[in-house]
Amino acid sequence: MAEACHRILQTTLIPAFSPPKKLYSSPYAQCAAFPKHAAVRCSVSTSSRTATEGQKIPWGCEVDSLENASALQQWLSDSGLPPQKMAIEKVKIGERGLVALKNIRKGEKLLFVPPPLFITADSEWSCPEAGEVLKRNGVPDWPLIATYLISEASLMKSSRWNNYIAALPRQPYSLLYWTRAELDRYLEASQIRERAIERINNVVGTYNDLSQRIFSKHPELFPEEVFNMETFKWSFGILLSRLVRLPSMDGRVALVPWADMLNHSCDVETFLDYDKSSQGVVFTTDRSYEPGEQVFISYGQKSNGELLLSYGFVPKEGTNPSDSVELSLSIKKSDKCYNEKMDALKKHGLSSCQCFPIRITGWPVELMAFAYLAVSPPSMSQQFAEVATNPLFLHKICFSCSVKVHVKISS
Numbered sequence: 001m002a003e004a005c006h007r008i009l010q011t012t013l014i015p016a017f018s019p020p021k022k023l024y025s026s027p028y029a030q031c032a033a034f035p036k037h038a039a040v041r042c043s044v045s046t047s048s049r050t051a052t053e054g055q056k057i058p059w060g061c062e063v064d065s066l067e068n069a070s071a072l073q074q075w076l077s078d079s080g081l082p083p084q085k086m087a088i089e090k091v092k093i094g095e096r097g098l099v100a101l102k103n104i105r106k107g108e109k110l111l112f113v114p115p116p117l118f119i120t121a122d123s124e125w126s127c128p129e130a131g132e133v134l135k136r137n138g139v140p141d142w143p144l145i146a147t148y149l150i151s152e153a154s155l156m157k158s159s160r161w162n163n164y165i166a167a168l169p170r171q172p173y174s175l176l177y178w179t180r181a182e183l184d185r186y187l188e189a190s191q192i193r194e195r196a197i198e199r200i201n202n203v204v205g206t207y208n209d210l211s212q213r214i215f216s217k218h219p220e221l222f223p224e225e226v227f228n229m230e231t232f233k234w235s236f237g238i239l240l241s242r243l244v245r246l247p248s249m250d251g252r253v254a255l256v257p258w259a260d261m262l263n264h265s266c267d268v269e270t271f272l273d274y275d276k277s278s279q280g281v282v283f284t285t286d287r288s289y290e291p292g293e294q295v296f297i298s299y300g301q302k303s304n305g306e307l308l309l310s311y312g313f314v315p316k317e318g319t320n321p322s323d324s325v326e327l328s329l330s331i332k333k334s335d336k337c338y339n340e341k342m343d344a345l346k347k348h349g350l351s352s353c354q355c356f357p358i359r360i361t362g363w364p365v366e367l368m369a370f371a372y373l374a375v376s377p378p379s380m381s382q383q384f385a386e387v388a389t390n391p392l393f394l395h396k397i398c399f400s401c402s403v404k405v406h407v408k409i410s411s
């Protein structure tokens with residue numbers, strides 16, 4: 001095992017890194033031939049001044065090529081993936097994706113990736129001592145899997161995941177790589193800016209915590225040349241854009257090779273899940289596909305900002321019915337019934353200020369309830385608790401009334 005744990009150190013293998021420092025639009029964003037699906041993609045830049053600045057991740061591949069894709073497909077079928085109706089190809093949306101090889105009907109189950117091919121918090125470590133140290137220290141699933149991925153990646157061919165990791169993006173599209181100046185500039189008017197800063201701080205904080213509490217005490221298992229800020233940004237970028245939550249496995253999170261080659265479309269609703277009868281990760285198509293067409297899943301009904309935050313892309317303007325802006329409503333301190341209204345909100349776990357998404361397709365009924373509570377006169381104080389959240393109650397009273405929401409620009 002000592003042999004398997006022999007890590008490939010950056011000092012010898014990591015070439016100099018000069019990342020493209022720009023935000024660019026995919027050619028498809030401008031291409032009239034693909035107006036519906038074209039998306040803005042976000043490139044990366046490195047900003048933090050770490051010991052490893054100027055170095056490049058030595059594993060993974062460029063996603064704009066099919067480098068390592070056929071080795072991945074071969075390894076997957078040798079490892080138990082059944083014959084597929086799709087193959088990895090270069091695609092117009094998402095650079096690489098899964099493309100139908102045969103006619104695929106609406107309602108068909110596809111993929112069938114078996115559990116031994118998932119990476120989870122319980123996966124066996126090629127370097128078991130490292131895994132034991134993390135588990136002994138109660139490291140939660142996300143940082144555990146992030147560290148696992150780096151550990152396995154650094155072992156290159158000694159890891160059973162070598163073919164999978166070699167086909168992962170060397171630079172995942174991720175806001176984690178944006179500098180503060182880039183966030184300020186490109187997300188100036190977006191509510192996502194704050195969340196992106198928070199997320200970056202979380203990743204940096206998680207790494208610093210692991211480094212101080214664990215890595216520095218076991219440098220033989222977690223050498224800084226391998227486990228550093230740059231490799232953590234990479235692994236968190238991979239997890240953010242590829243980790244799936246499997247509802248039928250009690251919400252377990254997993255990296256599912258092959259399934260994670262599927263790109264998102266706002267036009268489909270199907271998603272990945274574990275199928276107990278076939279004992280594998282599947283999805284059921286909600287439209288048909290002809291040979292040569294890219295097959296899509298949905299990453300969830302997310303706003304453009306949320307897609308950018310996790311997956312590093314934005315669908316073309318106007319194509320995402322789930323796109324939304326957040327509207328924040330609050331009960332004024334000067335309201336005669338401020339305390340009673342606060343009590344009503346607290347009963348439902350709400351606070352005096354709430355954010356609601358406004359979509360092209362409408363707004364949530366909870367927004368109406370909150371707004372109605374905000375304008376309810378003292379004569380309705382007996383009903384505050386019900387008004388605060390009960391959509392049925394709201395419908396009863398709203399047939400004959402409307403609520404005006406004033407949006408104020410505050411300084």
Ligand SMILES: C[S@@+](CC[C@H](N)C(=O)[O-])C[C@H]1O[C@@H](n2cnc3c(N)ncnc32)[C@H](O)[C@@H]1O
Nearest residue numbers: 039063094096173241260261262263264311313
């Ligand atoms: C789960 S991976 C899908 C496979 C990925 N295309 C690859 O080549 O490895 C998610 C990543 O694919 C890209 N992607 C997925 N759906 C997309 C879309 N509709 N438009 C642009 N990029 C997309 C984004 O880079 C995202 O972070």
